[in-house]
Amino acid sequence: MKIQAAKVVITCPGRNFVTLKIETDQGVYGIGDATMNGRELAVASYLEDHVIPCLIGMDPRRIEDIWQYLYRGAYWRRGPVTMRAIAAVDMALWDIKAKMAGMPLYQLLGGRSRDGVMVYGHANGADIEETVDAVGKYIDMGYKAIRAQTGVPGIKDAYGVGRGVLHYEPADAQLPSVSGWDTRKALNHTPKLFEKLRDTYGFDHHLLHDGHHRYTPQEAANLGKMLEPFQLFWFEDCTPAENQEAFKLVRQHTTTPLAVGEVFNTIWDCKDLIENQLIDYIRTTVVGAGGITHLRRIADLASLYQVRTGCHGATDLSPVTMGCALHFDTWVPNFGIQEYMRHSEETDEVFPHDYHFADGHLHCGETPGHGVDIDEALAAKYPYKPAYLPVARLEDGSMWNW
Numbered sequence: 001m002k003i004q005a006a007k008v009v010i011t012c013p014g015r016n017f018v019t020l021k022i023e024t025d026q027g028v029y030g031i032g033d034a035t036m037n038g039r040e041l042a043v044a045s046y047l048e049d050h051v052i053p054c055l056i057g058m059d060p061r062r063i064e065d066i067w068q069y070l071y072r073g074a075y076w077r078r079g080p081v082t083m084r085a086i087a088a089v090d091m092a093l094w095d096i097k098a099k100m101a102g103m104p105l106y107q108l109l110g111g112r113s114r115d116g117v118m119v120y121g122h123a124n125g126a127d128i129e130e131t132v133d134a135v136g137k138y139i140d141m142g143y144k145a146i147r148a149q150t151g152v153p154g155i156k157d158a159y160g161v162g163r164g165v166l167h168y169e170p171a172d173a174q175l176p177s178v179s180g181w182d183t184r185k186a187l188n189h190t191p192k193l194f195e196k197l198r199d200t201y202g203f204d205h206h207l208l209h210d211g212h213h214r215y216t217p218q219e220a221a222n223l224g225k226m227l228e229p230f231q232l233f234w235f236e237d238c239t240p241a242e243n244q245e246a247f248k249l250v251r252q253h254t255t256t257p258l259a260v261g262e263v264f265n266t267i268w269d270c271k272d273l274i275e276n277q278l279i280d281y282i283r284t285t286v287v288g289a290g291g292i293t294h295l296r297r298i299a300d301l302a303s304l305y306q307v308r309t310g311c312h313g314a315t316d317l318s319p320v321t322m323g324c325a326l327h328f329d330t331w332v333p334n335f336g337i338q339e340y341m342r343h344s345e346e347t348d349e350v351f352p353h354d355y356h357f358a359d360g361h362l363h364c365g366e367t368p369g370h371g372v373d374i375d376e377a378l379a380a381k382y383p384y385k386p387a388y389l390p391v392a393r394l395e396d397g398s399m400w401n402w
């Protein structure tokens with residue numbers, strides 16, 4: 001069996017997605033997601049110009065060998081572009097292998113570990129009252145877990161406050177827009193949101209919050225401590241994680257569970273965090289961290305230290321990633337939770353899939369493969385449209401972490 005052809009499909013049904021399609025000499029094809037929000041064309045080129053020429057003629061059944069070939073063979077290892085390109089190949093090859101085996105991907109990984117995958121949605125609002133109302137809408141939709149983000153008085157475009165209820169697309173301009181930040185205002189305001197949420201809805205639902213890399217370790221420890229009475233499911237990206245040791249400082253001061261990893265690309269980005277139990281959930285994704293093959297390695301390491309998975313699942317991760325993630329989540333023994341920002345209707349039409357939402361959980365389908373396809377004719381109707389993530393500046397104009 002040989003890889004006969006491969007191509008990159010770039011489409012923009014409301015937002016940009018990069019998809020790799022690998023075709024074999026036996027008529028079976030597989031697809032993988034390669035989307036990197038705000039830098040999509042870099043990954044498309046990496047695939048078209050440097051990966052696809054190497055793949056032609058290879059045996060698509062040799063998933064591990066191809067993974068090692070693309071990882072070691074790049075010489076320049078570990079970056080987000082490289083690992084997304086490897087992820088797209090990996091997802092497509094697992095799709096092919098499962099189709100050839102005539103079984104849904106989760107069966108190939110080791111079978112079902114749970115009936116459904118608990119997910120969380122994004123509730124947000126311009127102020128506390130709006131966010132409390134948005135959380136109520138998610139509860140009414142049957143969600144067991146809800147992330148809550150709110151506007152902060154005095155901060156321009158606080159993170160996570162979108163224009164719609166069901167999904168939030170931060171890549172909002174053809175050149176980076178500028179949002180504001182002020183830690184003191186956020187520290188004063190955020191605990192009030194969760195106090196109001198617990199007063200309103202009690203403790204029967206999981207509440208999550210995303211710090212989005214905005215705090216120093218001491219500030220993150222301070223906020224984590226202030227949030228303890230509200231029993232969060234997790235406080236995510238509390239501080240930038242390039243320095244994994246920084247989490248020791250946070251961990252010393254708060255029992256609020258910590259989650260990190262959506263911007264990680266390999267196991268090396270989180271090895272110390274996991275081995276020192278500095279986090280409770282690892283957020284690495286199928287698309288961001290080298291595909292199913294590498295994400296399994298991260299999950300296995302995490303399982304040794306009672307760290308659970310909590311894959312990132314924002315709208316900029318395509319339905320192909322969501323499909324693969326759900327098969328992974330259905331199998332992985334140390335599952336925690338799956339983020340689920342719903343895609344737009346146009347996106348779901350371009351990427352027909354067999355997963356579905358019910359009672360606060362997502363359920364992958366039984367279709368052989370990962371259960372997601374791409375309608376290339378429809379995809380062609382949505383040409384690429386440059387879109388950047390915002391940048392953040394402090395009140396004195398200093399650059400900060402968006």
Ligand SMILES: O=C(O)C(=O)C[C@H](O)[C@H](O)CO
Nearest residue numbers: 037170210212313314316339
């Ligand atoms: O969903 C989350 O937790 C995010 O932090 C969303 C990110 O801002 C988004 O995926 C960036 O493209």
Ligand SMILES: [Mg+2]
Nearest residue numbers: 210236237262
């Ligand atoms: Mg996040």
